[in-house]
Amino acid sequence: MTRRRTVLAAPFLVALLGGGCSEDRSAGDDDAWHGGRIFLATGNTTGVYYQLGGGYADIISRHLPGYEARAEPTGASGDNIPRVVSGDMEIGFSSADTAADAIAGRGAFQAGPQQVQALARIYSDYIQVVVRSDAEIETMDDLRGKRVSTGSPRSGTDAIATRLLTAAGLHPEHGVERERFSLPETVKRMRSGTLDAFFFSGGLPTPGIADLVTGAPDTFAFLPIANLVGALTSAHGPVYTSAVLPRAAYGTRRDVPTVTVPNLLLVNPAMPEKLAYDLTRLLFAHQTELARVHPEGRNIDRTTAGDTEPIPLHPGAARFHRGG
Numbered sequence: 535m536t537r538r539r540t541v542l543a544a545p546f547l548v549a550l551l552g553g554g555c556s557e558d559r560s561a562g563d564d565d566a567w568h569g570g571r572i573f574l575a576t577g578n579t580t581g582v583y584y585q586l587g588g589g590y591a592d593i594i595s596r597h598l599p600g601y602e603a604r605a606e607p608t609g610a611s612g613d614n615i616p617r618v619v620s621g622d623m624e625i626g627f628s629s630a631d632t633a634a635d636a637i638a639g640r641g642a643f644q645a646g647p648q649q650v651q652a653l654a655r656i657y658s659d660y661i662q663v664v665v666r667s668d669a670e671i672e673t674m675d676d677l678r679g680k681r682v683s684t685g686s687p688r689s690g691t692d693a694i695a696t697r698l699l700t701a702a703g704l705h706p707e708h709g710v711e712r713e714r715f716s717l718p719e720t721v722k723r724m725r726s727g728t729l730d731a732f733f734f735s736g737g738l739p740t741p742g743i744a745d746l747v748t749g750a751p752d753t754f755a756f757l758p759i760a761n762l763v764g765a766l767t768s769a770h771g772p773v774y775t776s777a778v779l780p781r782a783a784y785g786t787r788r789d790v791p792t793v794t795v796p797n798l799l800l801v802n803p804a805m806p807e808k809l810a811y812d813l814t815r816l817l818f819a820h821q822t823e824l825a826r827v828h829p830e831g832r833n834i835d836r837t838t839a840g841d842t843e844p845i846p847l848h849p850g851a852a853r854f855h856r857g858g
Contacts, residue, residue: 566600566601567624567805567806567809568621568624570600570601570602571601571602571603571604571624572591572594572601572602572603572604572624572625573603573604573606573622573623573624573625574587574590574591574603574604574605574606574623574624574625574626574627575587575606575608575613575614575617575618575622575623575625575626575627576588576605576606576607576608576610576614576627577607577608577609577610577611577614577627577689577736578607578609578610578686578716578717578718578742579607579718580717580718580721580740580741580742580745581610581717581734581736581740581741581742582657582736582737582740582741582828582830583610583627583736583797584605584607585741585827585828586627586656586737586824586827586828586830586831587605587606587627588605588827589823589824589826589827589828589831590603590605590625590816590817590824591603591604591605593816593820593823593824594813594816597816597819597820598812598813598816606623609686609687609688609689609716610627610628610685610686610688610689610690610691611626611627611628611629611632611633611688611689611690611693612632612642612687612688612689612690612692612693613686613688613689614626614627614628614800615628615632615633615636615643615648615650615800616648618650618800618801618802619648619649619650619802621802621804624801624802624805625653625799625800625801625813626650626799626800626801627656627797627798627799627800628690628797628798628800629659629690629693629694629735629795629796629797629798630655630773630795630796630797630798630842630845631690631693631694631697631770631773631774631795632690632693633650633652633798633800633845634771634773634844634845635693636648636650637649637650637844637845638844641693642688642693649802649803650800650801650802650803650845651800651801651802651803651805651810651845651846651847651848651851652798652799652800652801652842652845652846652847652848652851653798653799653800653801653810653813653814653817653847653848653851654798654799654814654817654834654839654840654842654851654855655796655797655798655838655839655840655841655842656796656797656798656799656817656830656833656834656839657737657796657797657830657831657833657834658737658775658777658794658795658796658797658833659690659735659736659737659794659795659796659797660735660736660737660738660777660779660792660793660794661694661698661733661734661735661759661792661793661794661795662733662734662735662736662740662743662756662779662792663698663731663732663733663756663757663759663792664724664731664732664734664743664746664747664754664755664756664757665730665731665754665755665756665757666724666727666729666730666731666753666754667752667753667754667755668753669730669731671730671731671757672757673757674698674699674702674704674757674759674762675702675703675704677699677702677704677709677710677730677731678704678709678710679709679710679711680710680711680730680731681710681711681713681728681729681730681731682695682710682711682712682713682729682730682731682732682733683712683713683714683715683719683720683723683729683731683732683733684696684699684706684712684713684714684732684733685714685715685716685717685720685732685733685734685735686714686715686716686717687714689735690735690795691733691734691735691736692714694733694735694793694795695733697766697769697770698733698759698762698766698793700769701762701765701766701769702762713729715729715732717734717740717742717743718742720732720734720742721742721743721745721746724746724754725746725750731757735795737797737828737829737830737833738779738780738783738829738830739783739784739829743784744784747784747785747786748784748785751785755786756779756784756786756790756792757790758790758791758792759791759792759793760776760777760791760792760793761791762793763775763776763793766793773795773796774793774794774795775793775794775795776791776792776793776794777791777792777793777794778790778791778792779791779792798842798845799817800845801813801848803848805848805850806850807848807849807850807853808850809850810848810849810850810851811850811851811853811854812850813850813851814850814851814854814855815854817834817839818834818836818839821834839855840852840855840856
């Protein structure tokens, strides 16, 4: 893969996080890995991965001497993992279910297990199934024969959408008219009425979904899917939990029972231990700055951040989580 070099996230992140040089000099004077360039594989430009990735990249650039970090838009989890494995990207955001498939060599990774390790467990994604109110969809079974986007190809959203459709008794390819659009394209088509519903796995609020729902009140609704957690757990293990998508997230009329899955920050095992330690440390030392970029930055919990099973922690990250 060819390494991409695009502009560091959005300029507004600099204003949010604050400019200038930092006095944080604990990274040491070792030669910088990969020439001091750290690329973060994130997700769709209207998703939380991209926003938080931009904030994290800015923190790294300002507080890790010898390194410059840039956030890159990608197809999300399933796209990010091969990029990290190949060395095209140094850090990748991923949902825990996609990462578990990757290290086991199953699902989209049947060509072979992917060698990745984790820096930390971060916030959890909410599985959001959004439908047009005029499409007469009130349950998952009502999606039968409808025009449905399951997210970007190889994304975590695409993977969980497949599992949810199966759990609901719908064939993922033939039970619905399936499309695989990015979130920006999906939103465009939902507005135009050329899609009836879509899946998205993301933090709250997801900017693209917020724009869609708040821009046309009562035109769209969220589908309750928490009843499918048991079937998901039986088929795929205890990586999914039920939760409430609060009405305050998008200003909707009611809370919606849904499904959540944790997110992880992944790296290549070849990353130097000291660098992995410092990258993990910065995540928590500057967490309040991440929270200014997106509210999910507040939901990275130091007490559970080391719980990344079945993905092994990078030794440098493990040392940080042990307090070493």
